[in-house]
Every structure is written in structure tokens, then in C-alpha cells.
Amino acid sequence: MSKTILTVDDSRAMRDMLKMALSDAGYDVVQAEDGVHGLEVLEGEAPDVIITDINMPRMDGFGFMEAVREDQRLRSVPILVLTTEFSPEKKQRARDAGATGWIVKPFDSEKLITAIRRVAA
Amino acid sequence: MDMEEIKQTFFVECEEQLAELESGLLEMEAGEADSETVNAVFRAVHSIKGGAGAFQLEQLVSFAHVFETLLDLIRGDELEASADVVRVLLRAADVLSDLVNAARDGTEADESVWQPMKAELDQFINSNGDTSPSGAESAEDEVPVQDGPDEFGFEPIPISLDMFETEDDEAAGEYTVRFRPTRELFQSASEPLFILRELSGMGMATIECDTSNVPTLDAFDPTASYLGWTITIRGVENKDSLHEPFDFVEDQCELEITAIASGEATGALEEVSEDDLSPPVLEEIVTSPAEIEVEVAADAEMADEPKVQAQVSDAPAKVAEPSKQSANAAPATIRVDLERVDRLINLVGELVVNQAMLSQRVVEAGLTETSSVMMGLDELEQLTREIQDSVMAIRAQPVKTLLQRMSRVVREAADATGKIVRLRTEGESTEIDKTVIERLADPLTHMIRNAVDHGLEMPEKRSKAEKSEEGTIELSAAHRSGRVVIEIKDDGAGINRDKVRSIAVEKGLIGADAQLSDNEIDNLIFLPGFSTATEVSNLSGRGVGMDVVKRSIQALGGRISISSRPGHGSTFTMSLPLTLAxxxxxxxxxxxxxxxxxxxxxxxxxxxxxxxxxxxxxxxxxxxxxxxxxxxxxxxxxxxxxxxxxxxxxxxxxxxxxxxxxxxxxxxxxxxxxxxxxxxxxxxxxxxxxxxxxxxxxxxxxxxxxxxxxxxxxxxxxxxxxxxxxxxxxxx
Amino acid sequence: MNTTANKSDDEICEIVSFSVGAQEFGIDIQSVREIRGWTEETVLPRSPHYVRGVINLRGAVLPIVDLAARLEMGPSEPSARNVIIVTQINDQLVGLLVQSVSDILSVNKSQIQPTPDVASDLAKNFVRGVLPSENGMLSLIEIKDILPVELGEAA
CATH class of the missing domain: 2.40.50.180 (CheA-289, Domain 4)
Structure with a gap:
């Protein structure tokens, strides 16, 4: 039984890289291009983990996470934030918006998988 | 899919981002930008930096980083985007584009260009009072390390266990980890189970759960956290590594990691702690998640949200169903390989030929015009033409990117010649076949450079002639009677007819006493072997004449001509077929x-x-x-x-x-x-x-x-x- | 010319054998796209003497090279009995006009002998190896340079 991970990032190259790393580790990957699209996808089945970028058009990562956390159904889905920006303020802001953890870009597959396993089965 | 393909995707995206960047900056220059524009500009550079980092394109990353920092200040309203600043940003965008191209082609970008540009950006940042972020050492790029000396989320209790630590203890690699989540940890959807699992994987571990705080049912608050764990772990080389599993939750729990003096029995809870009552000792050696699960489930069912339970115990396989919905707001688009489109176009072309052949054979077979077969064939011909038109429309793209590229050409040409030039574009949404657009780039570039170099006068000369110092070039594209018409109009000095005529005579292109109309003289510049560059300028001294431009346009099935008014300027007019097929x-x-x-x-x-x-x-x-x-x-x-x-x-x-x-x-x-x-x-x-x-x-x-x-x-x-x-x- | 060195000598390759004039030639089947009968070409102005013109290959324009003429064996006078071997050279398709196609042979790479050191430049340029065959000798054709390189955008 494989886990499903929703990846939300406006860069196709980034989505492709995540998909490659995650599929290799045995996860099923669902993709979205930005916050709005991510919410649409989430109207279907809830994934086991969400990985989202911060800087995206239409709806950014913070807005997306806040919206996800408002949904009862999704309140306990772990969300990992994928970003290059990393000040304590940004971390706190991510946390306030509902992030469970974070992954720093550029990521290596190992760190990615470790982070995922730290928040999900 | 492999890294090479993804890298290609990245470079394609870079092109898009650079286009966004340029158009956003141009809006800012024109004073038409709003906060969303500035955000988009920031995101464009941020994206490029992010991707570049993944592919270890160091120079690109370091430049993009400084650029991004400056843009961040602007979007955060900490720095005003004055005209000067925007000009610098535009130049930075050009440099960024060069760096991207160099990275893509595997060549070296010109250091003498990008280093000073980077320094200039740094200056703006520094003058704003922030510390310089140049170089990749900024905290932003590092893996988040624990902040400050206070590693634990709480005040150490009076009886500090640290006094029991000795160097020997640390060398023995045996530690006690005390972990008590706060409710915030669960609110962030973290799950102690996985954290403990990661921790126990780092050595030989014994985990004990402290359930002493769990109240009776009537006092129970489902969102509170009542459990704590004590983990004794052996065989860990590096004490700091024990913090890793708690990386995400450090400020959401009470965490204490102490070394055990060698010789002490594992599992003994001798240190006094406020929270530490004598708990019922649960199962030993619970490295198997399933077992922990059982215990945790038994006691913690109220502490966690129901959903977390389901995740931990059942985790039903969820079939990943990619969402079929795409954006509702923007027109739905899909990305298609150009190869596939070309194949489709070829096939449709063959369809047209086949249909024509069929018609011909039917006629030869002697069927009359009005027979049902002929009528059917007529309908077939209609359909085929419609399919062909639709397919050709797929390849049609707005000329916007092409026109935008020209603004950079104008900037560079103006810089190189010392002239002041403004480019106005019109008809950006005019659509042309993609291959035509690509093949127009070079001729257009040359004509624009020409207009700046030869058409427009130097600022002093212009003001003497009572013109504004700033010259204008108007670049427009429009559909006209089934063709695409592109015009480049400058308000310069116009063609010096005497000079052109005499050069033509000198080069033997016309006879000395040839009678030519003004327009004919103007169009002499398209003749092969003609060149007015008596002074070799930075731009045009390359010997690419207007005849080459003309050949390129003709190769596209187009026509080009020039008209001019002395003192007022010249206009190049190109007419191209809508489709090449x-x-x-x-x-x-x-x-x-x-x-x-x-x-x-x-x-x-x-x-x-x-x-x-x-x-x-x-x-x-x-x-x-x-x-x-x-x-x-x-x-x-x-x-x-x-x-x-x-x-x-x-x-x-x-x-x-x-x-x-x-x-x-x-x-x-x-x-x-x-x-x-x-x-x-x-x-x-x-x-x-x-x-x-x-x-x-x-x-x-x-x-x-x-x-x-x-x-x-x-x-x-x-x-x-x-x-x-x-x-x-x-x-x- | 040496036989190709990038595969081990034990490998089998398949050769399409055909005749031009009275001689026997062969071409690696990997370069061959299809074989069809001859149809009259549309003449290309000012083309080399061995380029007969172009024909319609299912909607694509296919140049036809008269192999006999290319090898300076005299121009062919083809009829419906002649054969066109459609080959792929890099990204281009080129049709080779030959007399007839005989067979497809499975040949061990080690059987291919280097081109004998004859005085002819043509032989050296177009023959990459020889094989003993039923009828005597079969010359393996190198088609890379069949079309002249100078053809391209005239300035």
C-alpha cells in the first residue's frame, strides 16, 4: 500500500524533480501548480502528505496552508514547506499558517525522504 | 524522466520567467505596475534561483540571489522603485538572461559584466541599511539550524541533569532523551510516533511512555497533550544528531537530551523531575512501530485527533488520482511538444494533398460535377481546409515575446551609440506562426539596430533640429488583408538620398545617370553589396547588409520595403504570409x-x-x-x-x-x-x-x-x- | 576504410544486397527505410548529374540519387522494373536508384574485409568493406556522402 503525496509548486522542473525522488522511494505523487489548483485537487482524496512551495502565483504557500487547515478533513495531514527562504521569521510564519515541517531547496532525495518519514508513516 | 530532461524543462521555464520579469519591469518603468506586478517580478527571479540551486549552477544562483534580495526589499516596500532603480533592474535582468543562457549552453558568462552588475545591486541593498547578502553565505540558504543557545523549549528544571555528564559519558554514546509534546505539536499535524521511530533508528533504543498525566475521561481535553516519553538510546556517536528527529517540533515540545554516565542501567529513571512520576512501564524495546502503535493507541486515543489514528493504524492505500481540473479563471492551456504539432501539420498537409488527388482521379474517371460523389468530395475539401486552418492556428503565437526582445536590443543599441531611445510597441497580441516568429528575430534585431545607429540622430543634433532628445522607435504588428504587416518606424533623420545614390553609383549598382524616384533610391539599400557604414560603429560594423535582411524576409514568403521623409524619419514595412504551409x-x-x-x-x-x-x-x-x-x-x-x-x-x-x-x-x-x-x-x-x-x-x-x-x-x-x-x- | 569498430566482431548485421550495373552491392539494413518501385522524378534544376530529381513518397519530397551515375558507372535509364531503396542519412531521407534488390543477408562482422586498396577515389569514398558472395564479391556501400555536402542555403 503506497502513500500519496501532493506536491504543490509552480515550477514544472521542481514538480518533476520531486516526482522523480518521491516515486523512486515508492510514493504515489499527485501534482498541483499553485495554491488554488492544490485546493481543487484536495477536494478529491486527501493525500498522506502535502509538500508545498511558498512563492506561487494566484495563491501562495501560506494562503494555501491556511485554507487547508481550515478544512476539518485535512487538519491533520502533515504539510512540508519547500523553500529557499529560511529565516526564523519565515519558519514561524510557515508554522503559523499550519506547516508541520520544512525542506530546504535545493533538496537532496535523502533529506526529502527523511523529512517525509518524520511526519508520516 | 531523468535529470537531463528535467534540466531542459528548467531552462524552458527560465525563458518564461525571464519574459515575465522583463514585462513586469517594463510595466514598472512605465509606472503601470501594481503590487502584484512587483510580486510576479520577484517570483520570477526567485524561481530561477531555486531551480538553478537544484542543478548547482553556482554563478547563476549567486547573481540571482542578490537580484532577488533587492527585489524582496522593493516588494516589501522597504525600497522605492524609482526610475533609476528600475533602469538598474532592467540591466540586471539582461545580465540574468545572459547567465541563464551561459548555464544552458555550458559556456562561461562574461565576468566583466555580471560581477560589476552584482556589485551594483549590492550597493542598492546596502544603501538601504540591510547587511549585504551577496555571496551565498546568507542564513537564508542554509539548512535551518537551531536558533540561539536555548535549544530546549523550556526552562531547565532546577535539578539539572547536566552535572552528571562527564566526557566519558558522552564517549559512551548513551543518552536519555525526554520528550513531551505540547498541544501545538499536534496542531501542526506532527505525530510523535514517527519522531520516535526516527530517533529509535539511530541506535539501540528503549522507549517508555509516561501516561501519568492522562486524566479521567470527564476531565479529558481532546486537543491537549498528556503524554511524555523517555527514550534511552545507545550507540549514538554524535549527541547533536539526536536533535534531528525533533527538527520540526523543537519549539512545540519539551525536549531534554542528556548523556548517561557509563555503567548505569538503561531504563532507570533516577533523576528527579517535576513531570516525572513513576509511570507504569510499558513494553520494552519498542523499535517496531506497530508495537508502539498499539500502546500509544491504547492510551492516547483521546489525545490525538481521530484522523491521526486512522493514518497511523490503517493508512489505507489511496489511489492517486491526478486532478483533471485545471485553472478555471485563466483559459485552459496545455503544453504540447512542438514535434507533435509539426507532425500533425505534416499529416494534415498530406491529407490536403490526398484529398486533391482523390478529386482529380474522380474527375478523370468521368463523373459529372453534380454527381453525389463530387458533392461529397467538395464537402471533404471544405472540411480539410477547415482542419488545416485550425491546425495552423495551433502554431500561431502572439508576437509579444518577439517585440519584447526588441526592447533589450534597443537598450543595448542606445547604450552602445550614446543615443537616447524609447521603444513603443503595438499589436503584441497579433498572432503569427511560431516558426515565422523565430525566423523574424534576427532580421528585426538588425533593423532596429540600424534604426538606432543610422536612423536616429545624436541627442544634441536632435535638439538643434527642435526635436526631443529622446528618439522614438515604433514597432507594430497587425493583420492586414490576409497577411501580417510589421512596421518599424523611427523619427530620425530619414534616408540621406544623395549619399545613398552616390554610394550606389560608386559600387556600380546603378548607372551614373540613372533616373530614380525618391522611393526607388530609398530601396537601393536592399541591394546586395550596399552598405552605408563609412564609420564602423560598434553595432553595424559587422558587414551584415540590408540585403541579408531582405533575403531572410523573402525566405519567409514575405516582402519588405522602406519609405522615408528626410528630417522626419523612416519606416520599414514588412508583409508576411499568415502561414508558411x-x-x-x-x-x-x-x-x-x-x-x-x-x-x-x-x-x-x-x-x-x-x-x-x-x-x-x-x-x-x-x-x-x-x-x-x-x-x-x-x-x-x-x-x-x-x-x-x-x-x-x-x-x-x-x-x-x-x-x-x-x-x-x-x-x-x-x-x-x-x-x-x-x-x-x-x-x-x-x-x-x-x-x-x-x-x-x-x-x-x-x-x-x-x-x-x-x-x-x-x-x-x-x-x-x-x-x-x-x-x-x-x-x- | 576500416570496418566499423564500435561493435564486437562477433555481431551479426543484416545487409540488403542489390545490383547496380553488373556489380553487387550491399547496405546495412539499419539505414534502409523502405524499398519501392521506380517512378518518374521531377527534375531539379542545376543539380549534380547523379541527382535525378525528386519523387513523392507519401506526401514527402524524396530526392533520388542514381547510384550508378554516382559511382561513375554511367547514368541509368530506369523503368518500372528498377527499384528505389529509401535510406536515411542523418535526418534526411534519400532514395537510391538501383537495378534490383536481391536478398537480405545475415553477415557476421568478422566476415567483412577491408576495402581493397584500389586506385579509385570513388571506391575508397563509397565502399566501406567487401564480402565474398555467391556471385563473387559484394561491396558494402557507405551512404553518408551520397549527397554532396555543398548543397545548402546559397548565400
């Missing part, structure tokens, strides 16, 4: 062969009399057409189709006109009919033949060549005719 042509017979003459070149057809034909010299001839004499070209001879000379009165004359208005009379054997043909490139399958533009496949399945009238009427090597002498031409 089909052509209206006149099918003719020449020397036994079937050829196609593009209809756009044809003025009229005539049936000559022998008396109308006059020889000039030993190897040239003209034919009288009303009041003038037009050079006569025997097509079969020009193309070397055989020895037979056609007797003019036996053949037909097709009067053609080139873009400059030069007329020639093409002598062919006969005219078959007029029809639309699908263009098949000959260059791709074979190569270039002077006088031949392309090939097509006729209804009977045979290949027919499409004439390149412009080339044909020029001097073709090896032929006896020399027709590029306008002095033989009299105005008709």
Missing part, C-alpha cells in the same frame, strides 16, 4: 515540366506576339508591354531545363513584380490552372536551389517545384541573362 499559385508548364508560380508575385498574364519581343545586345531580350519594355526571362533556360527555346508567340508571358516594384516577363509554355498548394520544403529534404522556393505535390501525385520569383529574376550563375540593372527598367 500553403500558397496560392499558378500552375504552369515550362520545358515539359510543371512548375508553380506564387500568385502574390503575378501582375498579369499576356499572350505575346513575336513583334513585341525585341533583342538587346546578344543575349538579352525585352518585351513591349503597353508603354514600356520589360526584361524577358525564359524560365526553361534559366532553370536549364533543356536546349529547346520557346518561341515567345507559342508561349505565355507571366508578368511578375518583385518587392521593389521591378517587373519582369517570365516566358512559359502554357498555363494549366490556378490553385492552392501545400508547400513542401525542399531545403529540408534536399537543399537550396537558386530560383526554386520549395516543392509541392500536385493532384496527380507528382512533385512540382515552386518558383522563387525574386531569385529567378536576379542574376543566376551560369545563365546568360543579367537582369539586375534597373537602368533597363522604365517606369510602367
Amino acid at each position: 500553403v500558397l496560392d499559385g499558378m500552375v504552369v508548364t515550362v520545358g515539359g515540366q510543371t512548375l508553380v508560380v506564387p500568385l502574390t508575385a503575378i501582375v498579369e498574364t499576356l499572350k505575346p506576339k513575336n513583334s513585341d519581343v525585341h533583342n538587346m545586345g546578344c543575349d538579352a531580350a525585352v518585351v513591349a508591354v503597353r508603354d514600356s519594355f520589360v526584361p524577358l526571362i525564359e524560365v526553361s533556360e534559366k532553370l536549364a531545363f533543356g536546349e529547346e527555346r520557346t518561341n515567345p508567340s507559342d508561349g505565355v508571358i507571366i508578368l511578375v513584380e518583385t518587392d521593389e516594384g521591378k517587373q519582369n516577363a517570365l516566358l512559359v509554355d502554357s498555363i494549366q490552372d490556378q490553385r492552392q498548394v501545400v508547400i513542401k520544403s525542399l531545403e529540408v529534404s534536399y537543399g537550396h536551389i537558386p530560383g526554386v522556393a520549395a516543392a509541392t505535390i500536385l493532384g496527380d501525385g507528382r512533385v512540382a517545384l515552386i518558383l522563387d520569383v525574386g531569385e529567378l529574376v536576379q542574376h543566376v550563375p551560369g545563365s546568360s541573362l543579367n537582369s539586375d540593372q534597373p537602368m533597363m527598367l522604365e517606369a510602367s
Whole structure:
């Protein structure tokens, strides 16, 4: 039984890289291009983990996470934030918006998988 | 999918981001930007930096980082985007583009350009009071390390366990970890189970759960956290590594990691702690998640949200169903490989040919025009044309990116020549076939450079002439009567006709006493061998003449001309076909062969009399057409189709006109009919033949060549005719 | 010319054998796209003597090279009995006009002998190896340079 991970990032190259790393580790990957699209996808089945970028058009990562956390159904889905920006303020802001953890870009597959396993089965 | 492919995707995205960046910056320059524009500009650079980091493109990353930092200040309203600043940003965008290209091509970008640019950006950042972020050492790029000395989320209890630690203890690699989550940890959807699992995987671990705080049911708060864990772990080399599993939750729990003095029994809880009552000891050695699960489940069912339970114990396989919904707000688009589109276009082209062949065969079979078969075929033809139009429209793209590229060309040209220039564009949404757009880039670039370099005057000269110091170039694209018309208009000095004329005479392009109209003089610049660059400037000293530009435009099936008003400026006008794939042509017979003459070149057809034909010299001839004499070209001879000379009165004359208005009379054997043909490139399958533009496949399945009238009427090597002498031409 | 060195000598390759004039030639099947009968070409003006013209290959324009003429064996006078071997050279398709196609042979790479050191430049340029065959000798054709390189955009 494989886990499903929703990846939300406006860069196709980034989505492709995540998909490659995650599929290799045995996860099923669902993709979205930005916050709005991510919410649409989430109207279907809830994934086991969400990985989202911060800087995206239409709806950014913070807005997306806040919206996800408002949904009862999704309140306990772990969300990992994928970003290059990393000040304590940004971390706190991510946390306030509902992030469970974070992954720093550029990521290596190992760190990615470790982070995922730290928040999900 | 592999990294190479993803890298390609990245570079494609970079192009898009750079385009966004440029258009956003231009809006800012024009004072039309809002906060969303600034955000978009920031995101563009941020994206490029992010991706570049993944592919370890160091130079690109370091430049993009500084650029991004400056943009961040602007979007955070900490720095004003004044005109000066925006100008710097535009130049930075150009440098960024160069760095991206260098990274993509694997070449080195010019350090003497990007290093100083980076320093300039740094200056703006520093003058704003922030510490300089240049270089990649900023905290932003590092993996988040624990902040400050206070590693734990709480105040150490009075009885500090640290005093029991000795160096020996640490060397023994045995530690006690005390972990008590706060409710915030669960609110962030963290799950102690996985954290403990990661921790226990780092050595030999014993985990004990402290359930002493769990209240009775009536006092129970589902969102509170009542559990704590004590983990004794052995065989850990590095104490700091024990913090890793808690990386996400450090400020959401009470965490205490202490070394155990060697010799102490594992599992003994001798240290006094406020929270530490004597808990019922649960199962030993719970490295198996399933077991922990059972215990945790038993006691913690209320502490966690129900959903977390389901995740931990069942985790049903969820079939990943990719969302079929795409954006509702923006028009739905999909990305398609250009190869697939080209294949589709080829197939549709063949469909058209096949359908034509079918029609022909049916006619030959003797069916009448009104029979149902013929009518069905007519409908088929309609459908096929519609499919063809739709397919061609797929490849059509707005010229916006092309026009935007020109703004950089103008900037650089203005810088290089010391002129002040403004570019105005119009008709960005005009759509042209993608391949045409690509092939227009070079000619347009050259014409714009030309306009800046030769068309526009230096600022002082302009103000003396009572013009504004800033010159304007207007670049517009529009659809007009089935073609695309592109104009480049400058408000410069116009063409110096005397100079042009004398250069042309000097180079033997026209006779010294040739009578030419103003317009004809203007168009002399398109002649091969013409160049006005008496002073070699930075830009135009490369010897690429306007004739090359003209050839490029003609190769696209287009026409180009120039008109000028001395003192006021010049206008280049280009007209291009909407699509490269089909052509209206006149099918003719020449020397036994079937050829196609593009209809756009044809003025009229005539049936000559022998008396109308006059020889000039030993190897040239003209034919009288009303009041003038037009050079006569025997097509079969020009193309070397055989020895037979056609007797003019036996053949037909097709009067053609080139873009400059030069007329020639093409002598062919006969005219078959007029029809639309699908263009098949000959260059791709074979190569270039002077006088031949392309090939097509006729209804009977045979290949027919499409004439390149412009080339044909020029001097073709090896032929006896020399027709590029306008002095033989009299105005008709 | 040496036999190709990038595969081990034990490998089998398949050769399409055909005749031009009275001689036997062969071409690696990997370069061959299809084989069809001859149809009359549309002449290309000012083309080399061995380029007969172009024909319509299912909607694509296919140049036809008269192999006999290319090898300076005299121009062919083809009829419907002649054969066109459609080959792929890099990204281009080129049709080779030959007399007839005989067979497809499975040949061990080690059987291919280097081109004998004859005086002919043509032989050296176009023959990449020889094989003993039923009828005597079969010359393996190198088609890379069949079309002249100078053909391209005239300035």
C-alpha cells in the first residue's frame, strides 16, 4: 500500500524533480501548480502528505496552508514547506499558517525522504 | 524522466520567467505596475534561483540571489522603485538572461559584466541599511539550524541533569532523551510516533511512555497533550544528531537530551523531575512501530485527533488520482511538444494533398460535377481546409515575446551609440506562426539596430533640429488583408538620398545617370553589396547588409520595403504570409515540366506576339508591354531545363513584380490552372536551389517545384541573362 | 576504410544486397527505410548529374540519387522494373536508384574485409568493406556522402 503525496509548486522542473525522488522511494505523487489548483485537487482524496512551495502565483504557500487547515478533513495531514527562504521569521510564519515541517531547496532525495518519514508513516 | 530532461524543462521555464520579469519591469518603468506586478517580478527571479540551486549552477544562483534580495526589499516596500532603480533592474535582468543562457549552453558568462552588475545591486541593498547578502553565505540558504543557545523549549528544571555528564559519558554514546509534546505539536499535524521511530533508528533504543498525566475521561481535553516519553538510546556517536528527529517540533515540545554516565542501567529513571512520576512501564524495546502503535493507541486515543489514528493504524492505500481540473479563471492551456504539432501539420498537409488527388482521379474517371460523389468530395475539401486552418492556428503565437526582445536590443543599441531611445510597441497580441516568429528575430534585431545607429540622430543634433532628445522607435504588428504587416518606424533623420545614390553609383549598382524616384533610391539599400557604414560603429560594423535582411524576409514568403521623409524619419514595412504551409499559385508548364508560380508575385498574364519581343545586345531580350519594355526571362533556360527555346508567340508571358516594384516577363509554355498548394520544403529534404522556393505535390501525385520569383529574376550563375540593372527598367 | 569498430566482431548485421550495373552491392539494413518501385522524378534544376530529381513518397519530397551515375558507372535509364531503396542519412531521407534488390543477408562482422586498396577515389569514398558472395564479391556501400555536402542555403 503506497502513500500519496501532493506536491504543490509552480515550477514544472521542481514538480518533476520531486516526482522523480518521491516515486523512486515508492510514493504515489499527485501534482498541483499553485495554491488554488492544490485546493481543487484536495477536494478529491486527501493525500498522506502535502509538500508545498511558498512563492506561487494566484495563491501562495501560506494562503494555501491556511485554507487547508481550515478544512476539518485535512487538519491533520502533515504539510512540508519547500523553500529557499529560511529565516526564523519565515519558519514561524510557515508554522503559523499550519506547516508541520520544512525542506530546504535545493533538496537532496535523502533529506526529502527523511523529512517525509518524520511526519508520516 | 531523468535529470537531463528535467534540466531542459528548467531552462524552458527560465525563458518564461525571464519574459515575465522583463514585462513586469517594463510595466514598472512605465509606472503601470501594481503590487502584484512587483510580486510576479520577484517570483520570477526567485524561481530561477531555486531551480538553478537544484542543478548547482553556482554563478547563476549567486547573481540571482542578490537580484532577488533587492527585489524582496522593493516588494516589501522597504525600497522605492524609482526610475533609476528600475533602469538598474532592467540591466540586471539582461545580465540574468545572459547567465541563464551561459548555464544552458555550458559556456562561461562574461565576468566583466555580471560581477560589476552584482556589485551594483549590492550597493542598492546596502544603501538601504540591510547587511549585504551577496555571496551565498546568507542564513537564508542554509539548512535551518537551531536558533540561539536555548535549544530546549523550556526552562531547565532546577535539578539539572547536566552535572552528571562527564566526557566519558558522552564517549559512551548513551543518552536519555525526554520528550513531551505540547498541544501545538499536534496542531501542526506532527505525530510523535514517527519522531520516535526516527530517533529509535539511530541506535539501540528503549522507549517508555509516561501516561501519568492522562486524566479521567470527564476531565479529558481532546486537543491537549498528556503524554511524555523517555527514550534511552545507545550507540549514538554524535549527541547533536539526536536533535534531528525533533527538527520540526523543537519549539512545540519539551525536549531534554542528556548523556548517561557509563555503567548505569538503561531504563532507570533516577533523576528527579517535576513531570516525572513513576509511570507504569510499558513494553520494552519498542523499535517496531506497530508495537508502539498499539500502546500509544491504547492510551492516547483521546489525545490525538481521530484522523491521526486512522493514518497511523490503517493508512489505507489511496489511489492517486491526478486532478483533471485545471485553472478555471485563466483559459485552459496545455503544453504540447512542438514535434507533435509539426507532425500533425505534416499529416494534415498530406491529407490536403490526398484529398486533391482523390478529386482529380474522380474527375478523370468521368463523373459529372453534380454527381453525389463530387458533392461529397467538395464537402471533404471544405472540411480539410477547415482542419488545416485550425491546425495552423495551433502554431500561431502572439508576437509579444518577439517585440519584447526588441526592447533589450534597443537598450543595448542606445547604450552602445550614446543615443537616447524609447521603444513603443503595438499589436503584441497579433498572432503569427511560431516558426515565422523565430525566423523574424534576427532580421528585426538588425533593423532596429540600424534604426538606432543610422536612423536616429545624436541627442544634441536632435535638439538643434527642435526635436526631443529622446528618439522614438515604433514597432507594430497587425493583420492586414490576409497577411501580417510589421512596421518599424523611427523619427530620425530619414534616408540621406544623395549619399545613398552616390554610394550606389560608386559600387556600380546603378548607372551614373540613372533616373530614380525618391522611393526607388530609398530601396537601393536592399541591394546586395550596399552598405552605408563609412564609420564602423560598434553595432553595424559587422558587414551584415540590408540585403541579408531582405533575403531572410523573402525566405519567409514575405516582402519588405522602406519609405522615408528626410528630417522626419523612416519606416520599414514588412508583409508576411499568415502561414508558411500553403500558397496560392499558378500552375504552369515550362520545358515539359510543371512548375508553380506564387500568385502574390503575378501582375498579369499576356499572350505575346513575336513583334513585341525585341533583342538587346546578344543575349538579352525585352518585351513591349503597353508603354514600356520589360526584361524577358525564359524560365526553361534559366532553370536549364533543356536546349529547346520557346518561341515567345507559342508561349505565355507571366508578368511578375518583385518587392521593389521591378517587373519582369517570365516566358512559359502554357498555363494549366490556378490553385492552392501545400508547400513542401525542399531545403529540408534536399537543399537550396537558386530560383526554386520549395516543392509541392500536385493532384496527380507528382512533385512540382515552386518558383522563387525574386531569385529567378536576379542574376543566376551560369545563365546568360543579367537582369539586375534597373537602368533597363522604365517606369510602367 | 576500416570496418566499423564500435561493435564486437562477433555481431551479426543484416545487409540488403542489390545490383547496380553488373556489380553487387550491399547496405546495412539499419539505414534502409523502405524499398519501392521506380517512378518518374521531377527534375531539379542545376543539380549534380547523379541527382535525378525528386519523387513523392507519401506526401514527402524524396530526392533520388542514381547510384550508378554516382559511382561513375554511367547514368541509368530506369523503368518500372528498377527499384528505389529509401535510406536515411542523418535526418534526411534519400532514395537510391538501383537495378534490383536481391536478398537480405545475415553477415557476421568478422566476415567483412577491408576495402581493397584500389586506385579509385570513388571506391575508397563509397565502399566501406567487401564480402565474398555467391556471385563473387559484394561491396558494402557507405551512404553518408551520397549527397554532396555543398548543397545548402546559397548565400
